[in-house]
Amino acid sequence: MKSLDSKEKIAQRAAKEIRSGTIVNLGIGIPTLVADFISRKKEVFLHTENGLLGVGPSPSEGGVDPEIINAGKLPVTAQKGASYFSSSDSFAMIRGGHVDTVILGALQISESGDLANWAVPGKNILGVGGAMDLVAGAKEVIITTQHCSREGEPKIVRSCTYPLTAKNIVSTIISEYAVFRFIDNKMVLMELAEGWTVDQLKKITPAEFAVSKSLSFF
Amino acid sequence: MNKIVTANEAISHIKNGDVIAVGGFGLVGCPLLLVEALSEHPVKDLTIISNNLGEPGGKGLGKILKQHKISKAIGSYFTSNIDAVNFVKDGKLEVELVPQGTLGERLRSAGAGIGGFYTRTSAGTLLAENKESRMIDGKEYVLESPLHADVALIKAQKADKLGNLVFSKTARNFNPDMAMAAKITIVQVEEIVEVGNLDPEQIVTPHLFVNYIVERGNHD
Numbered sequence: 192m193k194s195l196d197s198k199e200k201i202a203q204r205a206a207k208e209i210r211s212g213t214i215v216n217l218g219i220g221i222p223t224l225v226a227d228f229i230s231r232k233k234e235v236f237l238h239t240e241n242g243l244l245g246v247g248p249s250p251s252e253g254g255v256d257p258e259i260i261n262a263g264k265l266p267v268t269a270q271k272g273a274s275y276f277s278s279s280d281s282f283a284m285i286r287g288g289h290v291d292t293v294i295l296g297a298l299q300i301s302e303s304g305d306l307a308n309w310a311v312p313g314k315n316i317l318g319v320g321g322a323m324d325l326v327a328g329a330k331e332v333i334i335t336t337q338h339c340s341r342e343g344e345p346k347i348v349r350s351c352t353y354p355l356t357a358k359n360i361v362s363t364i365i366s367e368y369a370v371f372r373f374i375d376n377k378m379v380l381m382e383l384a385e386g387w388t389v390d391q392l393k394k395i396t397p398a399e400f401a402v403s404k405s406l407s408f409f
Numbered sequence: 410m411n412k413i414v415t416a417n418e419a420i421s422h423i424k425n426g427d428v429i430a431v432g433g434f435g436l437v438g439c440p441l442l443l444v445e446a447l448s449e450h451p452v453k454d455l456t457i458i459s460n461n462l463g464e465p466g467g468k469g470l471g472k473i474l475k476q477h478k479i480s481k482a483i484g485s486y487f488t489s490n491i492d493a494v495n496f497v498k499d500g501k502l503e504v505e506l507v508p509q510g511t512l513g514e515r516l517r518s519a520g521a522g523i524g525g526f527y528t529r530t531s532a533g534t535l536l537a538e539n540k541e542s543r544m545i546d547g548k549e550y551v552l553e554s555p556l557h558a559d560v561a562l563i564k565a566q567k568a569d570k571l572g573n574l575v576f577s578k579t580a581r582n583f584n585p586d587m588a589m590a591a592k593i594t595i596v597q598v599e600e601i602v603e604v605g606n607l608d609p610e611q612i613v614t615p616h617l618f619v620n621y622i623v624e625r626g627n628h629d
Contacts, residue, residue: 240509241434242579257437258578264435264489275578277585277613278434278460279517282510286528310535315497317504318488319536324510327529358533 197337197367203228204382204409205294205335205365214238216285216325218295219263221335225294238290240321242281245273262321282321286328293329295322297336297364299351302398304361304373306334307353316354326357338366339395347371347398368392370409377401382409412572412622416446419595419621423560425452430516430558430587431459431470435489438580439469440564440597442625447562448472456481458516458558460509460583462493477501483556485509506536507556513586515556520589520618525554561591565614568598569605572619573612581613588618595621 195203198221206228209215216238217223226248229235237246239261246261247268255266269275276284284290299307306326310316326332339345347364364371369392370382378400383392385408420443423429429447433439439459457479463471471490473479481503487493496502507515508530518526527550531537541552563584566577574596576584588594601624 239579241437242582256578258580260434260437260579262434264437269578275576275581277581278509278513278583279586282513286510286514286530315494316506316535317494317497318486319506319508320486321509323508323534323536324528324530327532328510354535355533 199224200367201335201337201365204370205333206230208333208363208365209233209235209292211235213291214244214289215292215294216240216290216329218293218322218325220296222294222296223263225335238281238284239267240278240281240285240325242276242278243267243269243273244276244284245270247273282324285321285324288328288330290325290329292331292333293325294333294335295325297334297346298340298353300334300336300347300361300364300398301350302348302378302400303350303376304359304378305351306332306356306361307351308356310354312353322356326360331362332360333363333365334361335365338368345395345397347396349397349399369396371400379403380406382407384409412620413570413601414621414623416442416597416623417449419443419623420446420450422593422595422621423447423450423452423455426454427452427559428456428458428557430561430583430591431457432561432563432582432584432587433469434460434579434582436464436469438564438576438582438584440562441469442597443562443595443623444469444473447478448476453478454480456483458483458512458556458587460484460486460512462487462490464489465491467492474502481505483507483512485512508536511553512556513583515553516583516586516590519555519557520586523555525552527552556590558587558591559593561587561594562597563587563594564597566598567600567602567607568596568619568622569602569607569616570622571604572596572616572622573607574598574614574619575607575611576613585614588614593620594618595623597623597625599625
């Protein structure tokens with residue numbers, strides 16, 4: 192079996208967060224990879240905001256239905272028991288708190304749980320999609336992200352310098368090196384990657400965080 | 410009343426400066442036949458309400474954009490068409506960016522006679538600037554207005570001759586919301602059936618929201 196790259200490792204860890212019997216919306220990028228790691232023993236219903244509850248696996252080459260896509264505009268399938276609905280109904284599910292867990296990527300996350308994941312300063316802002324609706328409505332917001340940007344800049348920061356998607360809404364951050372949870376508005380390190388120390392993590396994490404008494408490794 | 414017309418007849422109702430809602434998530438659920446007819450119709454200064462603005466290479470609404478017929482676009486995600494990005498850069502296109510769920514609800518509200526609604530979406534962000542907000546149960550909500558259109562161009566799978574509509578899979582997306590939000594709704598369908606052939610329990614958009622029906626089969 193080939194070893195997982197850092198994105199797959201994040202997705203694998205995120206899949207463990209998903210509880211059986213829940214409704215989950217997966218964003219574009221690393222979150223999309225999470226679907227492949229969800230244990231088959233769990234009954235999970237994937238929601239996609241363009242109007243499908245019960246997203247199934249990617250179709251085989253011959254099995255593509257051009258009218259079944261996900262929010263990333265990629266072909267998907269519909270599981271048994273799936274339903275289709277309009278955009279306003281889809282976002283009523285999201286805004287109304289009927290979706291349990293949303294997993295999204297990030298440009299920056301702050302120590303107070305603010306999220307920035309839609310716009311880069313200084314560039315024309317021409318796309319927001321459903322991110323602001325998803326985080327405003329979901330019961331739980333899990334961020335899957337590489338710990339630093341491609342340029343090596345830390346993404347988990349004291350306060351976001353990029354335009355916000357929403358304030359104080361992140362529940363959990365999962366990177367290739369760490370799992371943080373927001374507990375009573377404080378960011379707490381719960382898990383650390385094998386072979387890493389808290390001091391090493393602090394060097395690439397400007398955000399202030401507490402360390403859980405039950406810190407474990409993954 | 411006969412609602413069945415050709416694409417060109419239907420599109421002839423669009424005038425300079427109109428606000429046009431166009432269904433689709435990317436090209437899925439986009440009424441491409443009606444968009445093609447719009448490309449042949451001499452109008453300018455349109456405001457387009459649509460989640461995206463076509464795709465690169467002049468696909469879908471991208472063709473209308475490249476004809477310089479669109480002066481403003483209202484939607485959630487325009488970065489998927491590099492032409493739209495360049496038009497904005499060159500000052501040829503004004504954009505109103507709306508979170509996707511807020512877009513759907515603003516259309517639905519227009520159709521439902523709702524004067525506005527408060528949502529948590531976008532609270533505390535750039536997209537809430539200059540908007541009224543209020544605290545409800547200790548959380549900040551932003552006031553959003555209904556989004557009306559002069560004409561909606563939508564796609565459905567089937568219509569009966571009255572204009573009752575059923576949709577296909579994720580090609581439904583914004584289409585039912587847009588059907589409600591416009592003064593004139595034009596639908597492109599794969600097939601028109603006799604009245605009574607659609608199960609009333611299956612009808613998603615009732616005929617009172619639909620003014621003109623164009624069958625794609627007649628144009629292939």
